[in-house]
Amino acid sequence: MTRPILLALLSSLTLVACKDKSDDSGGGSAFADPASSGFLGIYEMSSWTRNAESCDGAGDDQMAANAETHLLVQTAEFFVTYLSATTCADQAACEADVGGYGSGWGSWSFFEGSDSAGWTGSVSYGYEEEGACVASATIMEMTGSPGADLQIESRTYALGDLGMDADGFCNLPDDPVAAADGKPCSGAEQVDASFVVALP
Secondary structure, X not given: OEEEEEXXXXXXXXXXXXXXXXXXXXXXXXXXXXXXXXXXXXEEEEEEEEEOOOOOOOOEEHHHHHOOOEEEEEEEEEOEEEEEEEEEOOHHHHHHHOOOOOOOOOEEEEOEEEOOOEEEEEEEEEEEEOOEEEEEEEEEEEEEEOOOEEEEEEEXXXXXXXXXXXXXXXXXXXXXXXXXXXXXXXXXXXXXXXXXXXXX
């Protein structure tokens, strides 16, 4: 019997909180201030695909499947400030989602980076199945030209059985990126979008 745990470890939180923000401009720093990013705004997607089985091939068209054409990039707060990208049905829906958690089916979070080097985020999650922890890690990256276009690439890796702790929860890794190294890629998602308007 499968018992979902629905745990998501935003592993970048501790690391981000301890890093030195040597440049808050959103430009050349390896770790810039998300609130100063030039990527903030509403975009129109030209492509959004998902391969739920592997990282080989583009996968299925998600824009048509979910009837969503736009993307909202804004800051969000969860212990730290980070960049959040969420899909929307249209521009009006994105405008209505500003300041909220988003209403679309697509969602990505970026905790560190800069506009020039790209923004990254990672998360691990798992569920219990017959005493085993079935765990995965997803690594996300956003790149592009601020104020013009952006690309989002997300890859999911199967981590295998990480075991359960004394409370019956998955032993999720502190560093999903390190945990995913060398593991098989079990899914991929990609978004291409063009800037439409700044946040209201």
